[in-house]
Amino acid sequence: MNWDFIRTFIAVVDTGSLSGASERLGISQPSVGRHITELETSLDVTLFTRGRSGMILSEAGLRLIDDARAMSYEADQFALKAASNKSRIKGTVRITASEFISAYILPSILCALRDAEPEIDIELIATDSTDNLLSRDADLAIRMFRPTQNDLITRKVNKLSLGTYATQEYLQKFGTPFKPEDLNQHRMVGYDRKNIILDGMKAMGLSSNRDMFAYRTDNPLVYLQLVLSGAGVGFCANVLAKKHPELIAILPELHIPPLEMWLTTHQEVRTNLRIRRTVDFLADSLTKLSL
Incomplete structure (x- = not known):
């Protein structure tokens, strides 16, 4: 019996769905479904009833789930005992x-x-x-x-999470954009060959093309330094911007997908x-x- 099928069985029970088990285990949903089907075939039982409310344990599944969890526990103990045979992890x-x-x-x-x-x-x-x-x-x-x-x-x-930022020096020199459309009148820092910013702006309903960027670089370290130097408006991780008080958050209504x-x-x-x-x-x- 394939131990992976038992792990999948437990994950489906715990999450109540193939998609939930897929996310927990990091495997595709079709793979989860195949594991369950092959396990049912090898045991010659039906483990779940499939309905709109998700995967419901059958009577056979209810009888087997406790044993499956016991197998999972014993497998973890096996791994720990094997690890204890080594003095250190190195x-x-x-x-x-x-x-x-x-x-x-x-x-x-x-x-x-x-x-x-x-x-x-x-x-x-x-x-x-x-x-x-x-x-x-x-x-x-x-x-x-x-x-x-x-x-x-x-x-x-x-x-x-991401935000839109510029330095105080830049805003004093070129003014503050108050709505997304105002970005067309500002110097912007963007990527060169990467499309992350362009795709993000399009997803927010903003017109965008690479020519709107006054400065273009694909190196994130250089990108940050350009924004910090006052070169223009840029998009930065909020956790990083908090470490640089010279950066001012602008356009709070511009909700950038994380x-x-x-x-x-x-x-x-x-x-x-x-x-x-x-x-x-x-x-x-x-x-x-x-x-």
């Missing part, structure tokens, strides 16, 4: 994250991880490229979008204690951040 974990996350979010978290696990070495790949995890160049990734590959385990750990933060790793995290410990530590730390 080795290298390679993390890939966006340049923004790597520079402004992760440093303090990684310092705390090192304090908790002094023999775990961290290699941090700061890049906005998305191919590191798939090409096995990294053990885990932190991205501002949800990966869709079925062979990866992913979970949402936070959301990054960016979701996802933590992703390979399936091997279940058997690699070093990576699993790092993933759990990062997930807990990132979830607690007020962003």
Whole structure:
């Protein structure tokens, strides 16, 4: 019997739906459905009745769920006992994250991880490229979008809220925009080849094209410095803007959709204690951040 099917069975019971189990386990909804079907086939029972209200345990499912949870508990105990055979968790974990996350979010978290696990070495790949995890160049990734590959385990750990900002010096020189349409009369800092800002403005119903940006760069560190220097109006993470009192929040009615933060790793995290410990530590730390 495939242990993954038991885990999926428990997740569907706990969440009440295939979609809920999919989000908890970080696998696709069709994969969840396939696990349940194959488990029912192997046991020759019907575990759920499917209806508009979700997945309801059948009588057979009710008889088996307690045993399934007991198996889950024993599996966790097995992992802990195996880990206790090693004196310490040690080795290298390679993390890939966006340049923004790597520079402004992760440093303090990684310092705390090192304090908790002094023999775990961290290699941090700061890049906005998305191919590191798939090409096995990294053990885990932190991205501002949800990966869709079925062979990866992913979970949402936070959301990054954004705002519109300019320096006091810039506003005194060029005036304050009071409505979104006023941005057309201002110097703006934007991205060069990335479409995140353009797509976001279009989603808010604003006309936009790359020519409206007086300054264009894809490097988030340079982007911030341009805004801080008074080059123009820019879009910044609120948590970062709070650290720079010279930045003034403008256009509060311009509701910019937050960016979701996802933590992703390979399936091997279940058997690699070093990576699993790092993933759990990062997930807990990132979830607690007020962003």
